[in-house]
Amino acid sequence: xxxxxxxTIDGKECTGKKGQLLVDAATxxxxxxxxLCHWKDVEPxxxxxxxxxxxxxxxITACTTTVExxxxxxxxxxxxxxxxxxxxxxxxxxxxxxxxxxxxSGDCDLQALGYLYQMMVPRxxxxxxxxxxxxxSPKIFLDKNRCIFCKRCIRMIKDDQDRNYFAFKGRGNHLxxxxxxxxxxxxxxxxxxxxxxxxxxxxxxxxEVGFITPIGKRKYDKVPIGSDIESQNKKGGEK
Amino acid sequence: xxxxxxxxxxxRIEGHGKVTVHLDDNMNVxxxxxxxxxxxxxxxxxxxxxxxxxxxxVQRLCGICPVSHHLAAAKALDVIxxxxxxxxxxxxxxxxxxxxxYGQIFQSHSLHFFHLCSPDFxxxxxxxxxxxxxxxxxxxxxELATQAVMMRKYGQEVINYTAGKKIHGTGAIPGGINxxxxxxxxxxLLKGDDPLNADKMIEYAEGGLAVFKDIYxxxxxxxxxxxxxxxxxxxxxxxxxxxxxxxxxxxxxxKDGKKILHDIDYQEYHKYIEEEVRSWSYMKFPYLRExxxxxxxxxxxxxxxxxxxxxxxxxxxxxxxxxxxxHTEGKPNNHCLHTHWARLIETxxxxxxxxxxxxxPDLQKDDLVTKGTKGNEGVGLIEAPRGTLFHHYKxxxxxxxxxxxxxxxxxxxxxxxxxxxNFVAKNMMSGQxxxxxxxxxxxxxxxxxxxxxxxxxxxxxxxxxxxxSMYGPRGEKLDNYRS
Numbered sequence: 134x135x136x137x138x139x140x141t142i143d144g145k146e147c148t149g150k151k152g153q154l155l156v157d158a159a160t161x162x163x164x165x166x167x168x169l170c171h172w173k174d175v176e177p178x179x180x181x182x183x184x185x186x187x188x189x190x191x192x193i194t195a196c197t198t199t200v201e202x203x204x205x206x207x208x209x210x211x212x213x214x215x216x217x218x219x220x221x222x223x224x225x226x227x228x229x230x231x232x233x234x235x236x237x238s239g240d241c242d243l244q245a246l247g248y249l250y251q252m253m254v255p256r257x258x259x260x261x262x263x264x265x266x267x268x269x270s271p272k273i274f275l276d277k278n279r280c281i282f283c284k285r286c287i288r289m290i291k292d293d294q295d296r297n298y299f300a301f302k303g304r305g306n307h308l309x310x311x312x313x314x315x316x317x318x319x320x321x322x323x324x325x326x327x328x329x330x331x332x333x334x335x336x337x338x339x340x341e342v343g344f345i346t347p348i349g350k351r352k353y354d355k356v357p358i359g360s361d362i363e364s365q366n367k368k369g370g371e372k
Numbered sequence: 373x374x375x376x377x378x379x380x381x382x383x384r385i386e387g388h389g390k391v392t393v394h395l396d397d398n399m400n401v402x403x404x405x406x407x408x409x410x411x412x413x414x415x416x417x418x419x420x421x422x423x424x425x426x427x428x429x430v431q432r433l434c435g436i437c438p439v440s441h442h443l444a445a446a447k448a449l450d451v452i453x454x455x456x457x458x459x460x461x462x463x464x465x466x467x468x469x470x471x472x473x474y475g476q477i478f479q480s481h482s483l484h485f486f487h488l489c490s491p492d493f494x495x496x497x498x499x500x501x502x503x504x505x506x507x508x509x510x511x512x513x514x515e516l517a518t519q520a521v522m523m524r525k526y527g528q529e530v531i532n533y534t535a536g537k538k539i540h541g542t543g544a545i546p547g548g549i550n551x552x553x554x555x556x557x558x559x560x561l562l563k564g565d566d567p568l569n570a571d572k573m574i575e576y577a578e579g580g581l582a583v584f585k586d587i588y589x590x591x592x593x594x595x596x597x598x599x600x601x602x603x604x605x606x607x608x609x610x611x612x613x614x615x616x617x618x619x620x621x622x623x624x625x626x627k628d629g630k631k632i633l634h635d636i637d638y639q640e641y642h643k644y645i646e647e648e649v650r651s652w653s654y655m656k657f658p659y660l661r662e663x664x665x666x667x668x669x670x671x672x673x674x675x676x677x678x679x680x681x682x683x684x685x686x687x688x689x690x691x692x693x694x695x696x697x698x699h700t701e702g703k704p705n706n707h708c709l710h711t712h713w714a715r716l717i718e719t720x721x722x723x724x725x726x727x728x729x730x731x732x733p734d735l736q737k738d739d740l741v742t743k744g745t746k747g748n749e750g751v752g753l754i755e756a757p758r759g760t761l762f763h764h765y766k767x768x769x770x771x772x773x774x775x776x777x778x779x780x781x782x783x784x785x786x787x788x789x790x791x792x793x794n795f796v797a798k799n800m801m802s803g804q805x806x807x808x809x810x811x812x813x814x815x816x817x818x819x820x821x822x823x824x825x826x827x828x829x830x831x832x833x834x835x836x837x838x839x840x841s842m843y844g845p846r847g848e849k850l851d852n853y854r855s
Binding site for chain 2: 233236266268274338340341342343344346347
């Protein structure tokens, strides 16, 4: 029996594998579903909700849902775009995202989604959080005011004994990202670079190498977020 | 009856400020003050931030000459990362920064003279204000206006290719630069389609200078005698005494040209310069410590620079410099409105420097950053379009900025600007039965000569304009003027 699954996203016929996460299957079919917390092959966190789609009429996160035969997925509809824009706006006002002097500007997924969904003005009041900056680690500058609680760093950046460098502390409104300073003292340059790259915002910065990429060569300087996935779609169509 | 006149806002300057003119019972000017009323904050905002963020963060205090702040901060951080004090960078790092800076000087000087000040000279300070503005220049001198726009555009393009953006780029990083200049970008700047190429910009700069000289020949008395008072002058100079707007030693001369600050290393500026706080302005009053507040104040900017340097290291600007110096027989020039003359000579120098740098193959090399033994404190000075700009940072053991002190060009010119408005108010308003709009504009012309950037001077965030007010001897507000 074939493990192939057929389904549609916004009317486009797609194919996935049985048990495959919808967000990954969409990517393979050249359909962009935005993510902030998801990372392929890493256990889902479903914390950002930006990948919310409608599957057979029900709202659900594409990073926790597997593809099902014959299912109908709505992804890029005006209603869902507006919901995603709302999520982006809430993430912006909840933290302190000062793009003009942030070194992740141009490489930041949250900023790129702000542009993609044409976020013009904040519709929600700023929370004006003033969380601690944790800078005592030799390789990482952790700006907690920019963290969107995606847990990518917690799930993905570990030492050779599988110990976490990053963790959450506090609960509810007081939840914040933190770094194990003792463990992080042994972090390699490569791990620090990886931590900065997977952070979808500017919360994790590698020390002393800021602004090394010139404007014009940053990830989203010339193309919007998701265009790499959608260009596969076009190539597929050309075949 | 005694009066107090307020001119608020003062227009055609960068920033928000006002002037108050106090008249006594005989309608004579008693005292005139330039008040800077904006909020000051960047020195505080940057505390706690990672030091490498400073050149990008602090430049946001200005939209006119952010490059100056960007580079001054980067120079201070060069010291912190052990890359030396302005001379330790790789040739590509230093020359890319110089190119960025001369692009900035070129566009800012062009903006100031042609867009902001030329209406006062082309139409006369007492012309109808409806015509005495940049739109009037466009209507009556379209060719000149077009050249001015192209000069500004060219300068902005130079910044774009060196900093990554025309405004608020990221090119300079601690220890160097984050990009070189590919051949195709160099060729666009060096030999782009007319008029956007280096030779045409030199031609336009010479044309601008000719315009000023023509105006001067027809209005010699007015220009010579307007806010003419002696002062000290300060600027960076190259080790050999040449004009160098990017790096050098700090020199000051008195009104007669005698050196009173002897080419010092600016890392020790705080030993020589103090800042005084006065209750009526958010802008401090710097002075040379050795000479005190009364005798130690100084001018910075184009006029001061041409008074402190020995020569200009590009041929066309040097020829003009010699004529400029001959006018005062080699002594410092203390004519306030000759600042425009000096500014246009510097504009020509910037255009020549841009061409010279663009022909340098070091700009295409890949060795961009230098680092050495890290320290915890650094000072960066640069000659911004408006004058000497100081950035001073300290960092803690976690790489966070713990202290930031900025003395911007306009702050350095605070006392001279107050002296100038006082001079003009006394000469044009004292004893007059009616204070007219041209008299008030004359006060503004005195301020404009310094090309002040009041948002820089107070490190403000927000909107600008400037006003003039009149008060009686008992402090009652009698008149307010928003031009």
